Amino acid sequence: MAEKTIFSRIIDGEIPGSFVYQDEHCVAIRDINPAAPVHVLVIPRKPIPSIADLTPEDHALAGHLLMVVRKVAEQEGVAERGYRVVINAGDEGGQTVPHLHVHVLGGKQMHGHGTA
Numbered sequence: 102m103a104e105k106t107i108f109s110r111i112i113d114g115e116i117p118g119s120f121v122y123q124d125e126h127c128v129a130i131r132d133i134n135p136a137a138p139v140h141v142l143v144i145p146r147k148p149i150p151s152i153a154d155l156t157p158e159d160h161a162l163a164g165h166l167l168m169v170v171r172k173v174a175e176q177e178g179v180a181e182r183g184y185r186v187v188i189n190a191g192d193e194g195g196q197t198v199p200h201l202h203v204h205v206l207g208g209k210q211m212h213g214h215g216t217a
Protein backbone atom coordinates (compact mmCIF):
# COMPACT_ATOMS: atom_id res chain seq x y z
CA MET A 102 0.00 0.00 0.00
CA ALA A 103 1.23 3.51 -0.81
CA GLU A 104 2.73 5.49 2.03
CA LYS A 105 0.25 7.69 3.89
CA THR A 106 0.35 11.37 3.06
CA ILE A 107 1.00 13.91 5.77
CA PHE A 108 -2.63 14.95 5.46
CA SER A 109 -3.87 11.37 6.01
CA ARG A 110 -1.66 11.20 9.09
CA ILE A 111 -3.22 14.44 10.41
CA ILE A 112 -6.72 13.18 9.60
CA ASP A 113 -5.98 9.91 11.42
CA GLY A 114 -4.66 11.79 14.47
CA GLU A 115 -1.10 10.49 14.12
CA ILE A 116 0.33 14.00 13.96
CA PRO A 117 -1.29 17.21 15.16
CA GLY A 118 -3.30 19.52 12.99
CA SER A 119 -5.22 22.69 13.76
CA PHE A 120 -8.72 21.65 12.73
CA VAL A 121 -11.30 24.32 11.96
CA TYR A 122 -13.94 22.01 10.44
CA GLN A 123 -14.62 18.29 10.10
CA ASP A 124 -17.36 16.15 8.63
CA GLU A 125 -17.59 12.59 7.36
CA HIS A 126 -16.14 13.46 3.95
CA CYS A 127 -13.48 16.09 4.61
CA VAL A 128 -11.58 18.17 7.13
CA ALA A 129 -10.25 21.72 7.16
CA ILE A 130 -7.00 22.60 8.91
CA ARG A 131 -4.89 25.72 9.23
CA ASP A 132 -1.88 25.75 6.91
CA ILE A 133 1.33 25.35 8.91
CA ASN A 134 3.06 27.99 6.79
CA PRO A 135 0.30 30.54 6.16
CA ALA A 136 0.56 32.76 3.08
CA ALA A 137 -2.24 35.05 4.34
CA PRO A 138 -3.87 35.91 7.69
CA VAL A 139 -6.47 33.24 6.90
CA HIS A 140 -4.99 30.15 5.23
CA VAL A 141 -7.03 27.00 5.59
CA LEU A 142 -6.75 23.73 3.66
CA VAL A 143 -9.91 21.79 2.86
CA ILE A 144 -8.91 18.14 2.47
CA PRO A 145 -11.02 15.10 1.54
CA ARG A 146 -10.61 12.18 3.92
CA LYS A 147 -10.23 9.98 0.82
CA PRO A 148 -6.56 10.24 -0.21
CA ILE A 149 -7.09 11.30 -3.83
CA PRO A 150 -3.59 12.37 -4.98
CA SER A 151 -4.62 15.34 -7.10
CA ILE A 152 -7.51 16.97 -8.94
CA ALA A 153 -6.23 15.02 -11.97
CA ASP A 154 -7.17 11.78 -10.19
CA LEU A 155 -10.82 12.61 -9.59
CA THR A 156 -13.16 10.01 -11.10
CA PRO A 157 -16.90 10.11 -11.77
CA GLU A 158 -17.47 8.47 -8.39
CA ASP A 159 -15.96 11.57 -6.77
CA HIS A 160 -18.53 13.89 -8.36
CA ALA A 161 -20.44 14.61 -5.15
CA LEU A 162 -17.26 14.85 -3.09
CA ALA A 163 -15.78 17.45 -5.46
CA GLY A 164 -18.89 19.60 -5.08
CA HIS A 165 -18.92 19.07 -1.35
CA LEU A 166 -15.37 20.42 -1.06
CA LEU A 167 -16.51 23.72 -2.58
CA MET A 168 -19.47 23.90 -0.21
CA VAL A 169 -17.06 23.42 2.69
CA VAL A 170 -14.78 26.14 1.28
CA ARG A 171 -17.79 28.46 1.42
CA LYS A 172 -18.57 27.43 5.00
CA VAL A 173 -14.96 27.86 6.13
CA ALA A 174 -14.76 31.32 4.54
CA GLU A 175 -17.85 32.37 6.50
CA GLN A 176 -16.56 30.83 9.70
CA GLU A 177 -13.19 32.59 9.28
CA GLY A 178 -14.90 35.94 8.68
CA VAL A 179 -13.64 36.56 5.14
CA ALA A 180 -16.76 35.71 3.13
CA GLU A 181 -17.92 39.30 2.80
CA ARG A 182 -14.59 40.98 2.02
CA GLY A 183 -13.50 38.23 -0.35
CA TYR A 184 -10.93 35.48 -0.46
CA ARG A 185 -9.01 33.28 -2.85
CA VAL A 186 -9.46 29.57 -3.54
CA VAL A 187 -6.49 27.66 -4.99
CA ILE A 188 -5.92 24.05 -6.00
CA ASN A 189 -2.38 23.23 -7.06
CA ALA A 190 -2.06 20.19 -9.31
CA GLY A 191 1.13 18.34 -10.11
CA ASP A 192 4.73 19.50 -10.23
CA GLU A 193 4.35 22.50 -12.50
CA GLY A 194 1.21 23.45 -10.62
CA GLY A 195 3.33 23.76 -7.49
CA GLN A 196 1.67 20.89 -5.61
CA THR A 197 3.91 19.65 -2.80
CA VAL A 198 1.59 17.29 -0.91
CA PRO A 199 0.12 14.51 -3.12
CA HIS A 200 -3.28 14.51 -1.41
CA LEU A 201 -5.92 16.73 -3.01
CA HIS A 202 -6.50 19.91 -1.00
CA VAL A 203 -8.13 23.27 -1.54
CA HIS A 204 -6.39 26.38 -0.20
CA VAL A 205 -8.67 29.10 1.22
CA LEU A 206 -6.72 32.34 1.52
CA GLY A 207 -8.01 35.61 2.88
CA GLY A 208 -7.64 38.52 5.24
CA LYS A 209 -5.46 40.60 2.92
CA GLN A 210 -5.74 42.14 -0.53
CA MET A 211 -4.92 39.62 -3.26
CA HIS A 212 -3.55 40.63 -6.67
CA GLY A 213 -3.19 38.84 -9.99
CA HIS A 214 -3.65 35.12 -10.21
CA GLY A 215 -0.88 33.79 -8.04
CA THR A 216 1.22 32.99 -11.10
CA ALA A 217 4.62 33.40 -9.40
Ligand code: AMP
Pocket residue numbers: 107118130131132133134135142188189195196197198199
Ligand atom coordinates in the same frame (compact mmCIF):
# COMPACT_ATOMS: atom_id res chain seq x y z
P1 AMP B 1 0.55 22.50 -2.04
O1 AMP B 1 1.86 23.18 -2.30
O2 AMP B 1 -0.61 23.05 -2.81
O3 AMP B 1 0.67 20.99 -2.15
O4 AMP B 1 0.20 22.85 -0.54
C1 AMP B 1 0.64 22.10 0.56
C2 AMP B 1 0.42 22.96 1.76
O5 AMP B 1 0.45 22.13 2.90
C3 AMP B 1 1.49 24.05 1.96
O6 AMP B 1 0.87 25.32 1.97
C4 AMP B 1 2.10 23.69 3.32
O7 AMP B 1 2.43 24.84 4.09
C5 AMP B 1 0.99 22.88 3.96
N1 AMP B 1 1.43 21.91 4.96
C6 AMP B 1 2.46 21.04 4.87
N2 AMP B 1 2.56 20.30 5.98
C7 AMP B 1 1.55 20.72 6.80
C8 AMP B 1 1.12 20.35 8.12
N3 AMP B 1 1.74 19.40 8.83
N4 AMP B 1 0.05 21.00 8.64
C9 AMP B 1 -0.58 21.97 7.95
N5 AMP B 1 -0.22 22.36 6.70
C10 AMP B 1 0.84 21.75 6.15
